[in-house]
């Protein structure tokens with residue numbers, strides 16, 4: 001089955017207004033010059049520059065996403081942002097369960113699943129993140145940990161249309177360490193198998209599974225060519241338009 005690659009930039013807590021405007025404008029310009037490139041392009045800036053970035057990429061064929069969301073539609077939740085607000089701000093996607101949310105804010109698999117259900121109710125596409133720590137990998141538990149996260153975080157209503165999975169080994173995020181292509185393919189294939197058991201083969205075969213963790217122009221081609229890798233979730237390299245674009249250009253043609 002051919003799955004259209006998704007190249008997603010997670011800007012994390014980076015980008016003042018002028019920087020965000022410049023980066024988003026550069027990405028929009030690159031995309032407009034190659035509208036038929038066989039990949040989807042997504043930028044996920046901090047909430048406070050969402051409007052700036054949304055305006056800059058409007059009409060350019062670049063999707064807009066957020067980095068997390070609350071489960072409620074509105075109400076007394078100081079500091080939180082609801083899926084309804086994301087939709088209203090022009091978002092089509094939301095990243096959920098990133099390891100930095102899990103570690104900095106104690107988000108559990110159950111929390112992530114509840115967020116995903118709330119986001120799907122607003123027709124947002126969720127990018128659900130999973131990944132093992134270094135000690136879990138060293139003790140041979142990577143596949144078990146990731147399998148448990150998939151079972152706990154992905155809602156029963158997930159489909160190939162409303163859900164994307166991102167495998168991000170925690171030890172590879174922002175460290176320059178990258179999992180070997182062999183290990184990445186093994187984990188992605190195991191994730192697809194678990195998704196098949198949970199959601200059925202149609203959903204599992206159609207669902208995109210991204211790799212994230214020190215993806216750069218220099219290693220993207222090899223990773224994106226793997227059978228069960230359907231794109232990338234990119235942190236540091238998404239903050240430079242030329243690097244982000246070079247990664248997109250590394251997608252195999254479909």
Ligand code: 13P
Nearest residue numbers: 010173174213214235236
């Ligand atoms: P880096 O690309 O900076 O390693 O970050 C990956 C990531 O966490 C994307 O969500």
